[in-house]
Amino acid sequence: MKPQQYILSIAGFDPSSGAGLTSDIKTFQSFGLYGLSVCTTVTVQNDINFKESNWIDSKVIISQIETLFDRFEINFVKIGIVENWQILSVIVNKLKQLNPAIKIVLDPVLKTSSGYDFHNDSNEKILDSVLEKIYLITPNFEEIQSLYPEKSIDETIQLISKKTNLYLKGGHRTDKIGLDQLFFNKIVQLNIEPSELKVSPKHGSGCVLSSALASNLALGFSLQDSSKLSKKYIEQFLSSNETLLGDHTILN
Numbered sequence: 001m002k003p004q005q006y007i008l009s010i011a012g013f014d015p016s017s018g019a020g021l022t023s024d025i026k027t028f029q030s031f032g033l034y035g036l037s038v039c040t041t042v043t044v045q046n047d048i049n050f051k052e053s054n055w056i057d058s059k060v061i062i063s064q065i066e067t068l069f070d071r072f073e074i075n076f077v078k079i080g081i082v083e084n085w086q087i088l089s090v091i092v093n094k095l096k097q098l099n100p101a102i103k104i105v106l107d108p109v110l111k112t113s114s115g116y117d118f119h120n121d122s123n124e125k126i127l128d129s130v131l132e133k134i135y136l137i138t139p140n141f142e143e144i145q146s147l148y149p150e151k152s153i154d155e156t157i158q159l160i161s162k163k164t165n166l167y168l169k170g171g172h173r174t175d176k177i178g179l180d181q182l183f184f185n186k187i188v189q190l191n192i193e194p195s196e197l198k199v200s201p202k203h204g205s206g207c208v209l210s211s212a213l214a215s216n217l218a219l220g221f222s223l224q225d226s227s228k229l230s231k232k233y234i235e236q237f238l239s240s241n242e243t244l245l246g247d248h249t250i251l252n
Helices: 020-030 058-071 085-098 124-131 141-147 153-163 205-218 223-238
Strands: 006-013 034-045 050-055 076-079 103-106 165-168 180-184 188-192
Touching: 006 020, 006 058, 006 205, 020 034, 020 205, 034 058, 058 085, 076 085, 076 205, 085 103, 085 124, 103 205, 124 153, 141 153, 153 165, 153 180, 180 223, 188 223, 205 223
Parallel strands: 006 034, 006 076, 076 103
Antiparallel strands: 034 050, 165 180, 180 188
16 A cells, blocks of 8 residues: 555635535545645635635634644645735745745635635735745636736736746636646746536636646646646536536546
8 A cells, every 4th residue: 555645725614615625625535645624714605605704813724734744744735715915924934834845836716706805915025925935826817917916917927937836727718718828937838728628617616726736746747747637637627517516536
């Protein structure tokens, strides 16, 4: 038997299990990884309606993280919804303190698909600092416009890709819908074309993709290969049924 490999999700709890912690855990499990979880908020929602977010105190979040690191070797982490950039910075700094080599995949959840805003506290100085410490950020086209609202998308892509790797999700594109793009090594770009699968919208698809990316990286795949494999996984998820709650494919 091969030893268990651990991976951590720091995200919110969604009672419908379409997004957040439980969605991440299902994705990790599909890749044969053992998912650990730290809760940042307890939400009241289902797959179509978001009612409220009950934020977990940052001290409790840090205590959860420290307790897990006391017990488990954690080299990869996916971060989802966090209350604000200040708390995100505290979390990232703690992770780097506990494991300087840790690879962090950040899915910048700023708004739900139903339109609920989580936070609009644009703080570019803090965001700059966070980007320099993470391995990969995975915004969609709406989210990337909100990260640096005074800049154009092209300017933001340039800025971010000088600080960290950027996987730009294409589900909200107006030109080539479904075309994802990977920017890495500051200048290199990889276009990841959509397949011919018939897909339908899914609650939590952004969480699933970022968790798949973290999983493939944890399994030792390069960033380029992880991106291609994760694109394949999310398309299987999006085409798994016609409801808003997708099915996960067991790969291992």
